[in-house]
Amino acid sequence: MKAARYLVELGIQPSVQRIAVMDYLLTHKTHPTVDEIHQALHKSIPTLSKTTVYNTLKLLSEYGAAIMIDIDEHNKRFDGDTSPHGHFQCSSCNRVIDIPLDNGRELFLSEVDGHTIASVQLLYKGICAGCKAHNDKTKQN
């Protein structure tokens, strides 16, 4: 419901496929890849093509309903949360985690050095807390 209304508000024709993709982004904060979205939605919409997922995500990005995150070496990732925040990717488990910005909000500017800014991405890479703990444990042997 919510996803459909959201699309209409943004001026996007709410097809079954587009609603499904938008809903997936709103209910899964995992920064999924095209493939992950496609595989997940394939269960409920068996005819859904990857092309349509690509098309839809491009459309959503253009209308500001989603953000394309360029953090992953091999795949584009998408985020339905369009509020200012950063992202962290663990090079061990590949998960992408949100990084709230306490004092970095001033980075999300509309202009710098005379350049007009349309989007900002703050990307971190490293080892996440979970993987670090796991590594420390296995090392103890």
Add this chain to the structure above:
Amino acid sequence: MKAARYLVELGIQPSVQRIAVMDYLLTHKTHPTVDEIHQALHKSIPTLSKTTVYNTLKLLSEYGAAIMIDIDEHNKRFDGDTSPHGHFQCSSCNRVIDIPLDNGRELFLSEVDGHTIASVQLLYKGICAGCKAHNDKTKQN
């Protein structure tokens, strides 16, 4: 000369090809793509293969001699300047421009939320000052 010494200091075997790539990065602050580097160096080293450029840039990144910038949709870009700074890409002319960080230096942390950070990228996209001026001028007709 400088490039060769730099490589040795970092523990990298200074082959002709590696020196050339490193030197190119140090003397061209344009955040070049693999292809741009290859084409530029091809003149002086006709046998240089793209594979070697790929290998070398990977090596330089691993040894901290260069940074891989994930700002370009279609190509990896590289920067020989490893000091903390952001990048801006103009969606009109595709140039990548350095963005100095006056008050954002605290973004380059070693830890956030328990996650160990290995690298940080601050990426801006929009229209650069030059393209904006040009657009404004052509609009006046």
Add this chain to the structure above:
DNA sequence: CTTTGTGCAAATTCTTTGCACCAAA
């Protein structure tokens, strides 16, 4: 009926890999 959306298959493009040859210590 006309416009827009979907999906299959093919094409494109950047990057990686396998392997043989070359160079240096």
Add this chain to the structure above:
DNA sequence: TTTGGTGCAAAGAATTTGCACAAAG
């Protein structure tokens, strides 16, 4: 002579494109 570097050609993989069919207004 042994290790490491280079480069060609082929493979790999994510994304885009062309086109025909389906759906919606």
